[in-house]
Amino acid sequence: MTAGRTWPRALAVCALLTGLAAGAGAQSAADKGAPDDDVPRDGPRLHLDERGRPTLQLPFGEVVFRGRAATVMQSPSRDRGTEGPDPAWQTRRVQIEGTLFKKVEFEVSREFGDADEPERDVFANVRVSRGFELRAGQFKMPFGRDALIGGANLDFIFRSLPGRLIAPGRDIGVMAHGRLKSRRLTYQAGVFRGDGDNARTSQTRGGSRAVAGRLLVTPFVRSRNPALAAFQVGGAVVTSQLDDQLGLRGRTVFGEGVFFDRAFVEGRRLRRGLEASWAHGPASLSWEYMRVSDERLGMSASGDALPSIVATGWYVAGTWVVTGERKDGRVDPEHSVFRNGFGALELVARVEKLSFTPGSMPVPDPLAVTPDANADRVTTLGLSWYLNRYLKINGSAVFESIRDPERSPVAHDGRVPTAVIQLQAAI
């Protein structure tokens, strides 16, 4: 229904960002290390930083202006009610970040197009030392590698289902974090008011009073072999409180189907996650496993607990930059399309699964309604074309298979293949 108004706006924003990005790309190399001599060195000065981002240099720090816009268009599907290509905004993000007095960092970002919760990151970070920093405000809770990657650095058009549906996302809290043992250990530990916006909707309030911790180990960080140095493993735990409220919901990749509906839960929500990642040269591999269990205390006819509802998810992902650029989040092409080059090409692949499994009771409670188990397995194959460091076109084939076809968008067999294209501009 809103698509009619989406496309001209999308076009305008893409045009603006494309112009800015192309202009920035043209300027940034020339401007590097060449500050404007008309501005006093001790006064405010606007320039492009080494990544080409507009930066306001202040006597006591700097402020960086960033933004990101992306549209996605998926293949038409009669089963999903999409007659045409159905383009839609994926994100329209404006972000300001900076450093003040060398010790205080801050970030403010806002998502236009999310009327319910437009605020994204709003936090300040005080660096006491590398081993101890303190962050306060609204930011991503420390759980889930995929969930914690910035949107501009995602290898795929969409985060993994576990990263979107099981990982908590953002909330208001305070977190200590830092690096220890010569960067071998990275820790994050915090307390939060809620348990993340991924579990909240306009109709559900999510868990409360969350405590979260994440530990990453980079065992070979000092190795002379760079292929080993980038290997990282870790784990995370989040616990929160549920008070007669709806639990998690299993949605399909494109969000049009619900393969596991929310059920009322009460008690403790416990998220546990394991992760591993590796990147070297043009290639990267990552793996994650997460599990969340929602208690249902006192919910049976006898007043005893019903079995917890458990969701488990995992993914394995790999990427390879065909044109040879080094993989470091977003690929920075050696030869921009706007400088007579071809840009960079990256192949990406991911296999993932998200399962919901309500536990069973020795003697079923005849009055308690518990949704049946269900699972969604997804394989994604994609090709990303980085026109320059700011612009990316990503084409993916997403093969989705839902165990119970009756709770899938395609009732007859539960298989949902989709082609999708993303146009992303990010500075």
Next chain:
Amino acid sequence: MTGNLSRLRLYVFACVVLTAAPAAAQTQDDLFNDAELHDVMLTLSDRDWSDLKAHPEENTNYTADLRWRGITVRNIGIRSRGTSTRNGVKPGLRLDMNRYIDQTFLGLRLLVLDNGYTDPSMMREALAMKVFARAELPAPREAHARLFVNNEFAGVYVIVEPIDRTFVTRVFGAAEGNTESGGYLYEYNWVREWGFEYLGPSLEAYAELFDPKTRETDAVSRLYQPLESLVRAVNETPADQFEQTVGALIDLPEVMRYLAVQRASGEIDGLIGNWSMSNFYLYRFRDGRPAQLLPWDADHSLWALDDPIDYRIDTNVLVARAMAVPGLRRLYLETLASTARVMTADTDADGRGWLEREVDRLSAKIAPAVVADPVAPFTFEEFEGNVRGLRGFLRTRPPYVECAAGAALDPTAPQSCPLPVYSEVSPPGPPPR
């Protein structure tokens, strides 16, 4: 130059990518506008449609596309519905918009197509809900439609607004309709004759009768304990505390008005129908306000021409005890009288009151479709006879109800109110075809 060219290509790409369709501006009010006979189109595989009709007793969902006024909703679930009206010739249908896809149709998640299988006039349900609405009691909206399945006329149906979370949001507000923190909606499930007698402390007895339609997965005690408490209070509260104690749990004045509307309308399958309680929903508010009744499936209304105003009142504990409270008894009688007056209000030169004119308006609108209905369970002559019967009903029942209620309210009023006798009254103009 090359850069500019590349940018131009990008814009062209974006133009191709970003295509869209215009938004429609229809609303639920348009769908339930009974000034017109709607055309509802369903498209599904012939095999699925045959299967649905071959097994009307099953609740199997089949995928279909719904089309109405240029709006198409793809991939909805449709299934057979109803209790005694289930059949394989003209199945009642339940359309589930978000069975497979998270979508709505004009904001509706569900839609009911009532086959009117026990009502030759095809109008009783819609007329009864109009009376509820006139009495300012929440009731489903309805409109008539011609149903086309795979472009073939499949009969005249009544589009019925389902009683669900969307309905609760419309009549009680968004907070009550909230998925997580809204109230508790139950459909009363007729399994045997039951007149609100206490069924004991076991919650299973209440779960059998009250089927939750919101918060279905909530704790068993939160779903059913309040129902057990309500029924126990209705049965065990001393008479002098009844209004205060039970009135805190269920809206007794609303029950009285609800019952009065049904009694004035000659409903035989309602709150105190011929088969005991039937065809209602119960709504418990999130904020603890007393629960309310919501009417459903009223195609046996405008039927009991000569039921006395207190007929079968003693068969229901809730009603009988409420009637023993003078203020509630008075409210019942006053609502009876006012409902009768509403039904006959603004009588025209032909002697037709408001509801009789509605009969004429609706029957004229649907008659051509009823004639052409290939699966109508009744003949057109039966339809016409029922229309005449409804007109006769509305000439005789409301005056009797008003007289009887007035007599009960005022001992000085005439005490003789003869029961009406069946009659048929022909429409003023030529019969519609």
